[in-house]
Amino acid sequence: MTGRIIGTGSYVPERIVTNEDLAKLVETSDEWIVTRTGIHERRIAVEEGTSAMASRAAERALENAGIKAEELDIILMATSSPDHCFPNGACEVQAAIGAVNAVAYDISAACSGFEFALSTVQAFIRAGIYKTALIIGADCLSKLTDWSDRGTCVLFGDGAGAAVIRAEKTGVIHSVMGSDGVKGPVLSCVARSEGNFLNERKPELGYIYMDGQEVFKFAVKKVPECIRQVLEESKTDIEEVKYFVLHQANYRICEAVAKRLKQPLDKVPMNIGSYGNTSGATVPILLDELNRQGRLQRGDKLVLAGFGGGLTWGAALVEW
Template sequence: MIRRAVPVGIGHYLPERVVPNSHFEGFLDTTDEWIRARSGIERRHFAAEGETTSQMATQAARQALDMAGLEPDDIDAIVVATSTPDLTFPSAATMVQSALGMTRGFAYDVQAVCAGFVYGLAQADALIVSGQANRVMVIGAETFSRIMDWTDRGTCVLFGDGAGALLLEAMESSGETSDRGILATDLHSDGTYRDLLYVDGGVSTQTTGHLRMQGKEVFRHAVEKLAATAEAALAKAKLAHDDITWVVPHQANIRIIQATAKKLGTPMEQVVTTVADHGNTSAASIPLALSIAVQDGRIKQGDIIVTEAIGGGLAWGAVVLRW
């Protein structure tokens, strides 16, 4: 028998403000049609003034706890994947811990940009499998609207804000592919590509900075690396393409999602897409999409799910799990 990290609760939060593509037509040389054609995005949510990453993360975590029928002190750890924390320190995760009223355990942030939630899942899996924790809340939460350059039509129309949370619990399993929970993880990074996607500011430069991206190069790397990491995770899990029930990818761009699915040989009918409604919410995009697909009944217990993401770093990876 082995320990597996099994999903027992999921939730998400989106800010009230919905921003359609038409919003950008008033101050940028762009149109709704141009944005849709290049990204598949139709609208996104922006955080309200004073609304923070940790606040959104807390709302998502509460939903996940409610679904699991658990209390905050039933959790051993909180891992928040974010590139847009409220403060330089303390971590957003400790703020969530406090807001939930969780008086025990530990909490910390993971920063791998859009790949952050996949990295967070891998961390949670390691904590549970090693016996360091029995229940771990993994949250992806971002307020990317705070780091946009509103004069750059190539980036500012792509991103949105939101949060998603997945609660994992240790369960004794047989060690077979029929087990529920995380079956395999696969992580990578290559800092030589850091100039393809980055923020041109930070604490040590005493600036906030704005997001900068070389879109065509990111697209090229994304399709190749996402397909490869998904293949690697499937191989580690001893599963084949035909075993996949759902692919829940990072929601960056519909063309990247379509091209990656084609490389994997997965029909789009088996791919969960929320990019049209949310835009790119970075580390929040996978848990947001997962939560919505669970809520609407698409994802059911026993389904094999492949998640994959790539972000600044470059950092990328994939997780295979049975719901």
């Protein structure tokens, strides 16, 4: 058996923050942001936290799948911005949706988190341990963003996406994951400083740091590589793929990946212009949009691919 996506859901906050709004905070402009990133606006949470957004996306995914929360065996939530150190966000979602029979825990792989969660659930299903799973990518990066740093504050938004996975004969065909901890410092966020009563330093939360040029070079090289790897190892011709559902970090990165794969840009759907980079939520939000727009048909082959802090990367070839 393999894991098949049988339902999707997503949620973004109501509050829209435009590029013009950010121009009031930092020295920037709509033209500057759009030219470099493709982003026009993003959604920012005012009252909601990561788990609240994740719960709403989860409820929509369950409804789309036509199953009850009690049927879930496992919930994996990929996030870099949980509301608490503990309890974990997946447990908070479990409580909110009433998934009383599920084990629940978080995965931390930054923007690759949803792909890592999918690969993990796939392993459980293939091993016969679980049959029905909920995977969520959710982040509230506005909590971690330095809103006085124009190099990062223009990039990020908040949101959550979810998918219900069930053991069936077709679904996930193959997946790959990778990490390079040596290069981790080029994209990082300090959770807490090493402070306690002995060294008399107060623990403090940090902000997102990114070396944009290094991340760009990493992404445009590694994403095509892992996509080719997942296709080669599954003996799948690239022309069989209907869509490449990529992490929405930057329009120029998606464009460069399509060019390196020698694929038309219309096979690389994008929504970054409306939401910005929502980290682990970008792929499931985009997947949910494609699903609800009726652009996915049974038997379509998709490649889901993400990259992010760690550094991490992952790709999965799935049959819809």
